[in-house]
Amino acid sequence: MTSRCGVCCYNEAKRVAIFGGTHGNEMSGIMLVNMWSKNEAEIQRSGVMTKPFITNPRAVEKCTRYVDTDLNRAFTPENLSAPCADELPYEVQRAQEINKMFGPKGSANAYDVIFDLHNTTSNMGSTLILESSADHFTLQMVHYIKKAIAPASCPVLLNEHPLLKYSTSRSVAKHPIGLEVGPQPQGVLRSNIFESMRAIMKHALDFIELFNNGVEFPPCSVDVFRVQERMDYPRDTNGNITAMVHPNLQDCDWEPLNPGDPMFQTFDGRTIPYEGSSPVYPTFINEAAYYEKQQAFVTTRRETLAAYAIRKTEQ
Numbered sequence: 001m002t003s004r005c006g007v008c009c010y011n012e013a014k015r016v017a018i019f020g021g022t023h024g025n026e027m028s029g030i031m032l033v034n035m036w037s038k039n040e041a042e043i044q045r046s047g048v049m050t051k052p053f054i055t056n057p058r059a060v061e062k063c064t065r066y067v068d069t070d071l072n073r074a075f076t077p078e079n080l081s082a083p084c085a086d087e088l089p090y091e092v093q094r095a096q097e098i099n100k101m102f103g104p105k106g107s108a109n110a111y112d113v114i115f116d117l118h119n120t121t122s123n124m125g126s127t128l129i130l131e132s133s134a135d136h137f138t139l140q141m142v143h144y145i146k147k148a149i150a151p152a153s154c155p156v157l158l159n160e161h162p163l164l165k166y167s168t169s170r171s172v173a174k175h176p177i178g179l180e181v182g183p184q185p186q187g188v189l190r191s192n193i194f195e196s197m198r199a200i201m202k203h204a205l206d207f208i209e210l211f212n213n214g215v216e217f218p219p220c221s222v223d224v225f226r227v228q229e230r231m232d233y234p235r236d237t238n239g240n241i242t243a244m245v246h247p248n249l250q251d252c253d254w255e256p257l258n259p260g261d262p263m264f265q266t267f268d269g270r271t272i273p274y275e276g277s278s279p280v281y282p283t284f285i286n287e288a289a290y291y292e293k294q295q296a297f298v299t300t301r302r303e304t305l306a307a308y309a310i311r312k313t314e315q
């Protein structure tokens with residue numbers, strides 16, 4: 001809501017959750033959430049209730065992405081309204097439980113903010129994932145985090161593509177935000193990745209505390225990478241991949257890929273170039289979990305979003 005003076009007012013963010021283990025083999029987020037569950041001091045802020053929570057305990061137990069189906073695709077209206085039944089896939093049942101605890105999605109009762117901690121095998125660094133360019137609270141938050149961790153960089157991935165957007169665990173909150181840090185192999189804990197995640201969460205919670213204390217954040221602009229297109233590996237008629245990510249592209253997340261640049265390399269050494277008409281910024285390059293999703297990487301375009309000034313609604 002914009003008031004007459006052009007400031008966007010949002011309610012205080014009193015209920016905040018930090019999700020880990022939405023994917024059971026992404027270790028840094030899981031370890032942080034387990035650590036904070038034992039000792040909450042580090043994530044406590046005045047006037048905020050912050051709940052660390054393991055979203056997919058069975059997958060964590062098995063150290064696998066999921067048991068029956070991807071939990072981070074399961075928060076669809078159909079799944080959330082399906083009659084409860086033991087025959088439902090485990091993650092659909094779990095999505096219903098999470099929706100009861102932290103939602104209901106889209107309602108006034110839902111948690112204010114949910115951070116969802118993920119790790120990627122891609123060389124993406126510390127990436128914040130937004131689901132809406134119209135949420136000025138999260139835009140201001142990522143602006144604050146980017147400034148706080150500079151000169152280290154913190155790219156923002158905006159996933160509001162009509163077809164490529166999916167129904168995430170965090171989407172039950174009023175203000176969902178994903179944190180994706182890599183590279184970290186599946187099932188592996190790397191101290192540098194763990195510490196990067198921890199630092200970003202510190203700044204994110206500091207922002208919420210300032211906001212709740214009545215600080216007004218002035219209008220600002222935020223550079224984001226908007227999801228454009230899913231690029232699959234070349235495949236044969238049986239669906240088997242016939243090429244790999246080209247060495248020139250491997251690990252080059254967020255760097256421009258120009259028309260004609262090498263994209264894939266076939267097993268017999270042939271180069272397959274990128275044939276788009278203009279430069280794009282690839283990310284999630286060679287993410288292990290995306291082979292099954294027919295995705296070698298996703299292309300993005302750079303965009304600058306305008307964030308309105310925000311402050312808390314006066315009670």
Ligand SMILES: CC(=O)N[C@@H](CC(=O)O)C(=O)O
Pocket residue numbers: 023072116118119120121129168178180287289
């Ligand atoms: C590697 C990985 O799991 N990435 C997440 C991204 C996100 O949370 O939006 C996913 O596909 O669900």
Ligand SMILES: [Zn+2]
Pocket residue numbers: 022023026118119
């Ligand atoms: Zn994940």
